[in-house]
Amino acid sequence: MQNGAREDTAHRTLLIACGALAREVVDLIRLNHWTHLGVTCLPAIWHNTPQKIPEGVRRKIRENRERYQKIMVLYGDCGTGGALDRVLEEEGAERIDGPHCYAFYSGVEGFNAQADEDPTCFYLTDYLVRHFDRLIIQGMGIDRHPELLPMYFGNYTKLVYLAQTEDEELQAEAAAAAEKIELDYEYRFTGYGELESFIRQAH
Known part of the structure; x- marks a missing residue:
C-alpha cells in the first residue's frame, strides 16, 4: 500500500x-489475492477533526478518478454529520454502510441492537488497542491530568474490545486498557465483519 495511488492502476478499483x-x-x-484493488489512505488522526474527512475524500476521488474504473470509500459517517455522504453523492462514489467502524466490524444491525441494549459501552478495535495510550491516555491528556478520567468515562461502565484478530497479546492490552480507565472488560471477536464483504464486491 502507498499513500497515493500508483501509476499502473488503470482499469482497477x-x-x-x-x-x-x-x-x-x-x-x-x-489473504484474498485481490490484485485488482488499489488502496490510498487518509490520516487516522482525522477522527479527532472529522470536518477534514469529507473534503479529504473529495480530493482523493478527484485525484484518481481518471485512473480507476470504480472508487469505493471505507469510512462510516465518522462524525461528519452527513457531510461525507453529501460529498460522495456529488462525486458519484459509494461508501461502506454504517456510522463508524465499530458498526461495520460487528455488522450494522447487530451493533445497533447491542448499543440500544447497553449504551454505556466504550469500544476498541485492534487499531485502537494498539494505539490506546497515544490516542486515549495521551491524546485526551489523561496522563497529565488524571482528574479528567471521570469527565471522559464517568458515563461508561464497560470497555468492549471488538477484535478483528484472535491475538492474545492484544487481548491482554485491551484488558489493561479497561483497567486504566476503570471500566469492566468484555471481549468480542468480530473478524473483519462487513468490511470484508464490502471489499469483496469491489470489482
Missing part, C-alpha cells in the same frame, strides 16, 4: 480508506 483501517484492508487484499 480504488479503495479510499481511513488510516485506522489500513492494516486490516491490506491484510484482506493479501
Whole structure:
C-alpha cells in the first residue's frame, strides 16, 4: 500500500480508506489475492477533526478518478454529520454502510441492537488497542491530568474490545486498557465483519 495511488492502476478499483483501517484492508487484499484493488489512505488522526474527512475524500476521488474504473470509500459517517455522504453523492462514489467502524466490524444491525441494549459501552478495535495510550491516555491528556478520567468515562461502565484478530497479546492490552480507565472488560471477536464483504464486491 502507498499513500497515493500508483501509476499502473488503470482499469482497477480504488479503495479510499481511513488510516485506522489500513492494516486490516491490506491484510484482506493479501489473504484474498485481490490484485485488482488499489488502496490510498487518509490520516487516522482525522477522527479527532472529522470536518477534514469529507473534503479529504473529495480530493482523493478527484485525484484518481481518471485512473480507476470504480472508487469505493471505507469510512462510516465518522462524525461528519452527513457531510461525507453529501460529498460522495456529488462525486458519484459509494461508501461502506454504517456510522463508524465499530458498526461495520460487528455488522450494522447487530451493533445497533447491542448499543440500544447497553449504551454505556466504550469500544476498541485492534487499531485502537494498539494505539490506546497515544490516542486515549495521551491524546485526551489523561496522563497529565488524571482528574479528567471521570469527565471522559464517568458515563461508561464497560470497555468492549471488538477484535478483528484472535491475538492474545492484544487481548491482554485491551484488558489493561479497561483497567486504566476503570471500566469492566468484555471481549468480542468480530473478524473483519462487513468490511470484508464490502471489499469483496469491489470489482
